[in-house]
Each structure stands twice: as structure tokens, then as C-alpha cells.
Amino acid sequence: MLRIQNRLPDRYLDASSEQLDEWIATAKHTLGDRVFILGHHYQRDEVMKWADARGDSFRLSVLAQERPDADYIVFCGVHFMAESADILTAEHQKVILPDLNAGCSMADIDEVTEAWESLAEVVDIERLVPITYMNSSAALKAFVGEHGGAVCTSTNAKAVLEWALDKGDKVLFFPDQHLGRNSGLAMGYGHEDMRVWNPRQELGGLTDADCKDATLLLWKGHCSVHQRFTTDHIDAFRAEHPDGIVITHPECSYEVCEAADQVGSTDFIIRAVAAAPVGSTIAIGTEVHLVNRLNDETPDKTVVSLDPLVCPCSTMFRIDAPHLAWVLEALVDGRVVNQITVDAATTKWAKVALERMLSIT
Numbered sequence: 001m002l003r004i005q006n007r008l009p010d011r012y013l014d015a016s017s018e019q020l021d022e023w024i025a026t027a028k029h030t031l032g033d034r035v036f037i038l039g040h041h042y043q044r045d046e047v048m049k050w051a052d053a054r055g056d057s058f059r060l061s062v063l064a065q066e067r068p069d070a071d072y073i074v075f076c077g078v079h080f081m082a083e084s085a086d087i088l089t090a091e092h093q094k095v096i097l098p099d100l101n102a103g104c105s106m107a108d109i110d111e112v113t114e115a116w117e118s119l120a121e122v123v124d125i126e127r128l129v130p131i132t133y134m135n136s137s138a139a140l141k142a143f144v145g146e147h148g149g150a151v152c153t154s155t156n157a158k159a160v161l162e163w164a165l166d167k168g169d170k171v172l173f174f175p176d177q178h179l180g181r182n183s184g185l186a187m188g189y190g191h192e193d194m195r196v197w198n199p200r201q202e203l204g205g206l207t208d209a210d211c212k213d214a215t216l217l218l219w220k221g222h223c224s225v226h227q228r229f230t231t232d233h234i235d236a237f238r239a240e241h242p243d244g245i246v247i248t249h250p251e252c253s254y255e256v257c258e259a260a261d262q263v264g265s266t267d268f269i270i271r272a273v274a275a276a277p278v279g280s281t282i283a284i285g286t287e288v289h290l291v292n293r294l295n296d297e298t299p300d301k302t303v304v305s306l307d308p309l310v311c312p313c314s315t316m317f318r319i320d321a322p323h324l325a326w327v328l329e330a331l332v333d334g335r336v337v338n339q340i341t342v343d344a345a346t347t348k349w350a351k352v353a354l355e356r357m358l359s360i361t
Contacts, residue, residue, distance in 0.1 A: 034070060131172070145348075
């Protein structure tokens with residue numbers, strides 16, 4: 001999806017970190033309770049220190065919903081997260097994304113309708129349930145809402161899939177194949193019960209028999225950060241730290257999750273680090289800004305990235321102090337820049353999908 005972020009004025013690009021901090025602090029003070037700044041766990045520290053709340057994407061959207069007094073929600077995350085906040089917040093609230101280029105390649109897919117129509121020619125479409133991961137655009141959430149499906153998070157994916165397979169015979173799961181596969185395996189399904197749907201090939205690169213036999217049709221998508229982690233990384237860490245603990249996110253490949261000591265969502269990882277014995281050395285398979293923050297905030301333990309070369313989320317990394325200062329000072333001047341809005345029809349069906357998830361879990 002094409003989004004164009006105009007170049008910032010030189011004032012922000014040329015400013016020192018001290019100047020930016022001063023501008024942000026002054027604007028935040030001036031706006032007071034009218035602004036609520038959300039910081040996703042993967043944000044860089046220069047942004048996170050200004051957040052009124054930190055969390056994962058859905059949790060932050062819920063927190064925004066619980067702050068109706070805030071006229072402006074500044075979401076320091078990526079585009080699909082800001083969309084979710086706009087869907088859940090009141091009409092008078094304006095959701096702002098500091099950099100419009102902060103997107104997510106996994107979330108921005110547009111071939112789902114075509115896939116659905118192709119599958120309708122092969123399987124009983126009334127028994128096929130679409131499930132989308134929270135890391136998806138508002139349009140994808142609306143699609144599953146309108147077609148009888150639900151949204152899931154990395155925490156509740158297993159429960160949502162169980163609901164879907166009680167409702168139908170098979171699931172089309174998108175956009176992250178790894179979360180779908182790891183959740184299916186945790187439910188007791190085998191690899192033989194799954195097929196990967198490649199949107200770039202006719203009928204997803206599958207035969208009619210594949211489509212009919214599969215219980216879980218997994219979209220060929222992945223997170224570029226979590227895809228980096230390998231079992232070689234785990235082997236190297238354990239060779240250096242035989243008593244070390246490996247914790248990975250379920251967006252990692254099943255081989256990596258199978259070899260890890262613990263697997264769970266971002267919130268799970270945070271709790272697992274807190275619960276680990278004092279003196280533990282812990283390798284985390286997730287975005288490096290969270291890993292580094294956990295190490296800084298847990299001085300009685302050593303927390304490192306499972307990948308020694310580390311890899312920040314390149315799109316999340318677009319949100320920085322200059323962009324945050326720019327949007328806040330614009331608000332002080334009475335200008336709303338980079339507002340994220342979701343149209344009424346999309347909001348309606350996306351809310352249906354989100355409400356189904358909440359009723360399931």
C-alpha cells in the first residue's frame with residue numbers, strides 16, 4: 001500500500017536531541033490531557049520515553065479507547081495499529097501516526113478476496129472460516145468480519161482457531177503462516193493437516209485435493225524480523241551459555257519455536273523475563289529494541305538478542321523524535337497532520353471481527 005510521508009521541515013531534521021526533547025516536552029505539557037501518546041514495545045527509546053502507555057498493538061488500542069478525554073491519540077507504532085485505534089476510539093478523537101511510511105509488509109496484502117473466490121470453486125465456502133492476525137490492515141479485519149471470521153492475537157490464536165474449527169471444517173489463516181502453523185501444532189494438528197497458500201500462484205500453488213484435504217490453509221506471509229531467527233542461533237547461544245534460557249515469539253518458524261525453551265507473545269516474553277531466576281542469561285527471539293529495554297530494566301539478569309547481528313523493525317524504526325516533535329507542535333498550532341481514518345463500512349465489519357475475538361477469549 002503506497003503512503004507518502006512528506007519530508008520534515010529542516011528545523012526538525014537539523015535539531016539536536018536536546019532541542020527535540022525540549023520541543024516535545026513543551027508541546028506535551030501545553031496539550032496536557034488532550035493528547036495521549038502510545039508507544040509500541042518495539043519503539044526506539046528516544047520515542048518510548050515520551051509514551052503515556054506502552055504495550056502491544058491491540059492493548060494500546062484498548063487503552064486509547066479507555067481515554068475518551070484525549071482528543072488526540074499519537075500512535076508510535078505502524079499503520080495497522082493506528083487503524084485499530086481509530087476503529088475503537090470515539091468519533092471526536094483523532095489518531096495520528098508520526099510517519100506515514102511506518103507500515104508493515106505482512107499487514108498490507110490485498111489478494112484475500114481473490115483467494116476466497118478461488119477457494120469457493122473448490123471447497124464448501126460456507127464451512128471455510130477466515131481468521132486474520134491482529135497484524136493486518138483494517139480492510140482485512142473487515143473482510144473476516146463480513147465473512148463470519150474473527151481476529152486473533154499471538155496470545156489467543158489457539159483459542160480463536162479452536163472456535164473457528166468448531167464452526168467450520170477448515171480455516172484460511174492470514175497473514176502470518178508461522179503463527180498459524182505454531183498454533184495449529186499446539187492444538188495437536190500435524191504438518192500434513194496444513195497447506196501454504198501462495199497468493200502469487202494460481203489456486204495458491206495448490207491442487208484441488210490440497211484445498212479439500214487441508215484443515216489449515218496458511219497464507220504465505222511472515223514478519224521480516226522474526227523470520228531471521230534460526231536454530232543455528234539457538235545452538236550457538238546454548239554452546240556459549242549451557243544454562244541459558246531461549247524465549248521466542250510465535251511469529252518465528254516452527255523449527256525455532258520447537259527448539260526454544262519458551263514461546264509466547266510480547267507480553268509473555270516480558271513476564272517470562274521477569275519470572276526467570278536471578279542471574280539468568282536469556283536469549284530472546286523478537287525485535288531488538290524490546291530486547292535491549294528488557295536488559296536495561298532487568299539488571300539482575302542478562303538479556304540478549306537471539307540473533308547477534310540484531311535486526312530492528314525497519315518500519316517501526318521510522319518513528320523518531322523529529323517526527324514526534326513535528327506532529328505534537330502541529331497540534332499545538334491547531335493543525336492535525338498524519339491523521340489515520342478508517343471509513344464507516346470498514347469500521348463496522350472490523351469491529352464485528354474484533355468483538356467476535358473478545359467474545360471467544
